[in-house]
Amino acid sequence: MTIAKMSWQPQYRSSKYRHVFGKPANKENCYDNVPITRSVHDNHFCAVNPVFIAVVTECAGGGAFIVIPIHQSGKLDPHYPKVCGHKGNVLDIKWNPFDDYVIASCSEDSSVKIWDIPKPYSTKNITNARKELLGHSRRVGLIEWHPTASNIIFSTAYDYKIMIWNLDNDDPVIHSPVRTIECHKDVILSMSFSTNGSLMATSCKDRKIRIIDPHNGSVLQESDGKTHRASKVLFLGNMKKVVSTGASRWNNRQVVLWDQDDLSVPLHQEDMDGSSGLLFPFFDNDTNMMYLVGKGEGNIRYYEIVPQKPYFQYLNEYRSNLPQKGIGTLPKRGLDVSSCEVFRFYRLVTVKGLIEPVSMIVPRRSESYQEDIYPMTAGTQPALTAHEWMSGINRDVITNNLALGYRKIAKRITDRRLESRNSFISNGLDLFECPPPKTENELLQMFYKQQEEIRKLREQLSQRDIQIRQLKLEIKNVHNSAAPY
CATH class of the missing domain: 1.20.58 (Methane Monooxygenase Hydroxylase; Chain G, domain 1)
Incomplete structure (x- = not known):
């Protein structure tokens, strides 16, 4: 009797992103002496577009943030001008996805403000907002622009409400939103939109994840919150899945993948470690890469998301001895495609008052434009007007090459x-x-x-x-x- 010889060979998955690596910027391309906020709120504290970097800071008598032209790296002047006008600490800032010179901020003073950033940038403090949104009864912790409709912004506060605002009018002060979503029983910790903005996912302090129709506020799906305490939730582009980060019942940091049409049982879950720092998830719809950024540490883990099990393909980890308090990400249209850069972070390092850019690079020997790693991506043109969205229309994002x-x-x-x-x-x-x-x-x-x-x-x-x-x-x-x- 002959015995067949068994041979085992490791199975390597072919992927053009398998060797992606994180490259920190040189010292001259970092931003030094930046007065980063001391707030302990669980937000990014940084917003980036191809023209400006905005960072939450503090000032006497209220809240403020600073706006730095993205090419103006180096040491910041101690008297650098601020955008100030809130009566309480600024908790979140977000650039308008369709206008690089418009930014929104929300604050502990229960208001949301819309600011026009001058071109060229002002050398004086900016104190007059273009619009002020007054409707929440408690501090406003999060704001999000609609991804495809112009002049539509969402805000959520410690009054457990999500308010939808239409900025498409000439009123400098808006006292009531066009719609209010009241399905939460506790503080909302994060909001995320599907690619075309037809669905919204939220994580709440009651540990539950909800999938909501933003047009009518109805809850389409809801998790039980028993085995996974969700802190942040994020739609994974066009994959019809959402990912959440939080803690397991044993207080380990955990990442969980869900089917957006069924939140009863997770598709996949991974326990990370026993650290207490929050994990911020980011997703690149063009490359299907997910990044996990740990608050209070210097690590950025990144994975490729695949349609079948095991769903998470671990790629690598960027490590730094300098812990990040907050993080900002640059839209794809601002990347350096000549160096095969597919993602860029801006790490807020409070120890040194430093903003450190970190580029995620695909190593390529070819020196020509790499079309396979740069598919059509979101541009600056809205797919529909505020009025069209309010009437119930959804449209896919308009992409650019x-x-x-x-x-x-x-x-x-x-x-x-x-x-x-x-x-x-x-x-x-x-x-x-x-x-x-x-x-x-x-x-x-x-x-x-x-x-x-x-x-x-x-x-x-x-x-x-x-x-x-x-x-x-x-x-x-x-x-x-x-x-x-």
């Missing part, structure tokens, strides 16, 4: 290079005798290298100027000491 913006930048750089080359050749000089670039990425790298060389030359000139001034002072002192009395 990131390749178009990339090609425009590459063409602009090429045009500038040709103009510079022609001007030098016309004067009998050719400073660009290096071989021509083979790819757009190589062209971008050459441009950035030239910009860096110009910056270094400016620094050298500044140092020489300081040396000249010192020499002049020394010569003057010598003449003064040699002068007859």
Whole structure:
């Protein structure tokens, strides 16, 4: 009798995101001396878009936040202007997804304010909001813009109510919402919308997760809250699933996956560890990658979500010795696609008053635009008006191709290079005798290298100027000491 020899080979799952890694920004690209809030509220405290970074801070007599142009890295001036006007601490801030110069804030003073950020950014404090929303009876802890409808914003407060506001009018003060959802019996801890905004998921202090129709406020699904105490809940794009983070009955940190049409039994759950810090979930609908950011620690775990079991494919973990108090994420349209960046975090590190960008990079040898990791993504055009949404209409988000913006930048750089080359050749000089670039990425790298060389030359000139001034002072002192009395 012959015995068949059994051979075992490990099964490796093919994925273009298997080797994604986190790359922290260089010191000169971080934001230093930032007065980050000392509040213990469980929010992100940071909101980012391709133009600005907004961070919750504090000021005398009320709450405030600061707005920093995203390219203005380095040390912040101690007297940097603030956006202030709330009478209590600011608890949450969110940029309008369709206008990079409009931001909403909510506060312990029970109000929501809508602010216009000037262009160029002001050097003075901004104290006058464009709109003030007054309707809640207790402090407002969360705000969320509707993902597809313009000028629709949701707010939730410690009065257990979710209020829906229509900003599409000229009234500077709105005293009542267009709709109120009153299905919760305790404080709402988080809100999340499905991709087209037709469904809303909430987690509540009563430990339950609810799937709600935002048009009429009806509860479509509800978990029992017995085995999993949910803190944060998040829709997973178009996968018809939601993920929640919280604690198990044994007080371990836990991540749970649910079918949005059935919250009676979880699809999958994982116990993480015994730490007490909150886990913030983030999801990238373009790559199906989920990130778990631990508050009070420096770790960012990331997974790829797949349709079948085991659902969570662990990829890797970014680690830092500096703990994060809050976190902001950049919309996909603001990423550096030339370096295969697929996600970017902005970590708030209170120990050093630091904002540290962390880029998630897909390592690729090819230097051309990578279409397979940059599918069509959400743009800045709303899919429907506030009136259309109020009448019960839902529409999918309008998407853009990131390749178009990339090609425009590459063409602009090429045009500038040709103009510079022609001007030098016309004067009998050719400073660009290096071989021509083979790819757009190589062209971008050459441009950035030239910009860096110009910056270094400016620094050298500044140092020489300081040396000249010192020499002049020394010569003057010598003449003064040699002068007859």
